[in-house]
Amino acid sequence: MSSIYEKYHLKQVINASGRMTILGVSTPRPEVVEAVNTGMNHYFEMKDLVNKTGEYIARLLDVEAATVVSCASAGIAQSVAAVLVKDSDWLLENLHVTPVENNEIVLPKGHNVNFGAPVGTMVALGGGRMVEAGYANECSAAQLAAAITPRTAAILYIKSHHCVQKSMLNVAQAAEVARAHNLPLIVDAAAEEDLQRYYQAGADLVIYSGAKAIEGPTSGLVIGRHKYVEWVKRQAGGIGRAMKVGKEGILGLTCAIEHYLTAAKESGAEMVAKMTPFIDALNTLNGVSARVVWDAAGRDIARAEIKFDEATTGIATGDLVQALKQGEYAIYFRGYKANEGIIEADVRSVTAQQLDIIYRRISELLKEKQA
Numbered sequence: 314m315s316s317i318y319e320k321y322h323l324k325q326v327i328n329a330s331g332r333m334t335i336l337g338v339s340t341p342r343p344e345v346v347e348a349v350n351t352g353m354n355h356y357f358e359m360k361d362l363v364n365k366t367g368e369y370i371a372r373l374l375d376v377e378a379a380t381v382v383s384c385a386s387a388g389i390a391q392s393v394a395a396v397l398v399k400d401s402d403w404l405l406e407n408l409h410v411t412p413v414e415n416n417e418i419v420l421p422k423g424h425n426v427n428f429g430a431p432v433g434t435m436v437a438l439g440g441g442r443m444v445e446a447g448y449a450n451e452c453s454a455a456q457l458a459a460a461i462t463p464r465t466a467a468i469l470y471i472k473s474h475h476c477v478q479k480s481m482l483n484v485a486q487a488a489e490v491a492r493a494h495n496l497p498l499i500v501d502a503a504a505e506e507d508l509q510r511y512y513q514a515g516a517d518l519v520i521y522s523g524a525k526a527i528e529g530p531t532s533g534l535v536i537g538r539h540k541y542v543e544w545v546k547r548q549a550g551g552i553g554r555a556m557k558v559g560k561e562g563i564l565g566l567t568c569a570i571e572h573y574l575t576a577a578k579e580s581g582a583e584m585v586a587k588m589t590p591f592i593d594a595l596n597t598l599n600g601v602s603a604r605v606v607w608d609a610a611g612r613d614i615a616r617a618e619i620k621f622d623e624a625t626t627g628i629a630t631g632d633l634v635q636a637l638k639q640g641e642y643a644i645y646f647r648g649y650k651a652n653e654g655i656i657e658a659d660v661r662s663v664t665a666q667q668l669d670i671i672y673r674r675i676s677e678l679l680k681e682k683q684a
């Protein structure tokens with residue numbers, strides 16, 4: 314493994330930030346790597362592969378239909394294209410040539426986020442025009458409904474920690490609005506862990522990122538009602554071609570989903586056990602207080618919250634976060650609250666030895682400052 318780092322002069326990474334695209338997201342289990350390898354080494358009738366794996370996944374998840382795409386962003390773009398093009402052959406081949414008249418995609422304003430790229434860019438790729446409902450800090454079912462016009466093609470709901478959470482309608486309420494207006498509901502649940510609940514809440518299409526919670530290869534999953542998933546699949550002959558998924562991604566993700574549903578996950582309690590010596594060590598440092606915090610979105614994920622008293626440490630937490638990326642190992646944390654002197658360590662992809670390296674690095678940097 315070190316040879317690749319040496320050959321290309323790459324920096325070694327300790328990932329205490331969670332499933333982050335900028336670090337390569339996740340490291341799939343050996344069975345998934347094997348499935349990717351099998352995919353690489355054989356030919357298939359690709360339509361057959363897409364259809365059969367889709368049916369297999371749909372059965373596993375007890376949903377009407379499923380298909381593998383290249384990533385969740387591609388899933389959003391192709392879902393939007395799907396609800397605009399439907400089964401029109403003309404539009405499939407002329408999506409961005411002949412603009413679709415009724416192309417408005419309504420989403421709560423607080424869901425118009427940047428997940429690493431803007432949601433609106435994916436909507437535009439699919440030929441849609443985004444229309445925001447409600448306000449930055451609230452969107453009720455009535456406010457969502459008020460944004461619907463005869464030009465509306467679908468409702469888009471982003472289920473994510475990136476979004477505004479308070480005073481926000483839930484997926485079931487959005488589904489009710491969609492039904493009442495005879496519109497499809499698309500849910501982007503890219504990083505979510507539950508592969509069934511949004512479909513069960515009434516979404517017509519639900520999109521997941523293959524490498525995040527599911528820990529598959531770079532890929533995406535779209536599940537939903539039969540008609541809509543078929544329309545997504547048709548996009549292989551339209552915009553989907555620019556975001557083609559390969560046999561290795563299809564087989565790797567299918568395998569990863571199967572394991573994801575059956576394999577025991579590292580529990581929050583296990584995460585706490587792993588991080589406790591790390592937290593205890595940090596608490597011996599001057600100006601540092603560490604504790605266990607639980608995932609704000611309610612998932613069974615425990616993280617180490619590390620709070621720096623900048624008056625004592627003498628270093629801005631944002632600068633410390635930067636410095637931690639510059640050592641022998643590039644150490645990445647969740648830095649969303651660095652401006653409040655707080656960082657979080659997500660230990661799911663970190664070994665006990667790596668936690669020790671992190672502790673020593675933090676302690677070194679603080680000693681340099683305090684010396």
Ligand SMILES: *Cc1c(COP(=O)(O)O)cnc(C)c1O
Binds near residue numbers: 503521
């Ligand atoms: C990660 C993420 C995406 C994009 O997923 P990719 O598979 O990387 O394209 C989209 N939406 C949300 C909310 C995300 O968290």
